[in-house]
Amino acid sequence: MSWHSMVGLPNDLVLFAPSSSSSPSSSSSSSSSSSSSSSSLLLSLSSALSSSSSSSTSITTTTSTTTPTLTTTTTPAAAAAAAVAAVAAKSLYFNTFTLIYQVMQLIFVQTFLKNQRTHIVNCSKHINNNKKQQERQANSDLKKRTRNQQNNKIINGH
Incomplete structure (x- = not known):
C-alpha cells in the first residue's frame, strides 16, 4: 500500500510523491519540490475557482464526497479467455x-x-x-x- 493512499490524498497527487528508492538528501529536495508544485497546483485551482465564482452572481455551497472507484485488473488468463470468447x-x-x-x-x-x-x-x-x-x-x-x-x-x- 502506498503512502498517499494511507494519508488519503487523491490519486492525481501521486505525481508529486517522492520515490521510495531516493536517498535522504534527494528526498528533502524532492519533498520541497513536491510541496512547491502541489502548492502551485492548489493556487491555480483556487484561482480558477475564484475566477469562476466571481463571474457568477449567486454563490452556492456544495459538499462533495468521493466515491470509491472500482478498478479491475485483467490477468493474462482472463484476457485470453475474453479473446477466446x-x-x-x-x-x-x-x-x-x-x-x-x-x-x-x-x-x-x-x-x-x-x-x-x-x-x-x-x-x-x-x-x-x-x-x-x-x-x-x-x-x-x-x-x-x-x-x-x-x-x-x-x-x-x-
Missing part, C-alpha cells in the same frame, strides 16, 4: 449466418426444382395433347379423303 462469438455469428444462408439456398433450389418439375409436367401434357390433336386431325383428314375418293368413284361410275 470473442472469437467464439464471432465464429458462432458466422456459423449462424452461414447456416441461414444455406437454408435459404436450399429453399430456393427446392422451389426452383418444384417449378421446373411443374413446368416439365405441363409441357409434357401440352405435347401429349398436341399429339392427340394431330392424330385426331390426321384421322379426320384420312376419313374425309377416303370418303371423297369413294364419292368420286361412285360419281365416276367405277
Whole structure:
C-alpha cells in the first residue's frame, strides 16, 4: 500500500510523491519540490475557482464526497479467455449466418426444382395433347379423303 493512499490524498497527487528508492538528501529536495508544485497546483485551482465564482452572481455551497472507484485488473488468463470468447462469438455469428444462408439456398433450389418439375409436367401434357390433336386431325383428314375418293368413284361410275 502506498503512502498517499494511507494519508488519503487523491490519486492525481501521486505525481508529486517522492520515490521510495531516493536517498535522504534527494528526498528533502524532492519533498520541497513536491510541496512547491502541489502548492502551485492548489493556487491555480483556487484561482480558477475564484475566477469562476466571481463571474457568477449567486454563490452556492456544495459538499462533495468521493466515491470509491472500482478498478479491475485483467490477468493474462482472463484476457485470453475474453479473446477466446470473442472469437467464439464471432465464429458462432458466422456459423449462424452461414447456416441461414444455406437454408435459404436450399429453399430456393427446392422451389426452383418444384417449378421446373411443374413446368416439365405441363409441357409434357401440352405435347401429349398436341399429339392427340394431330392424330385426331390426321384421322379426320384420312376419313374425309377416303370418303371423297369413294364419292368420286361412285360419281365416276367405277
